[in-house]
Amino acid sequence: MLKFIKGHMESMEGIATYPMISLLIFFAFFVVLFWWVFTAKKDYIEKVSNLPLEDEN
Known part of the structure; x- marks a missing residue:
């Protein structure tokens, strides 16, 4: 399950901006x-x- 999530998130463009924004x-x-x-x-x-x-009082 974790490999799926990691692989899915690595394929997203610009995903590295979310940790910086937070x-x-x-x-x-x-x-x-x-x-x-x-x-x-x-x-x-x-x-x-x-x-x-x-x-x-």
């Missing part, structure tokens, strides 16, 4: 995430981090 999406997501973490306001981070400790 790598770029993965990299871009984490770059944006790190940018958000380092530029987030400290007041917001403190407020959100204390939410589990607040009483519901």
Whole structure:
């Protein structure tokens, strides 16, 4: 079964672009995430981090 899939995928034109696109999406997501973490306001981070400790009343 694996030989069939490998042989079938090797015959496709441009199949090598899909791993590159997924790598770029993965990299871009984490770059944006790190940018958000380092530029987030400290007041917001403190407020959100204390939410589990607040009483519901």
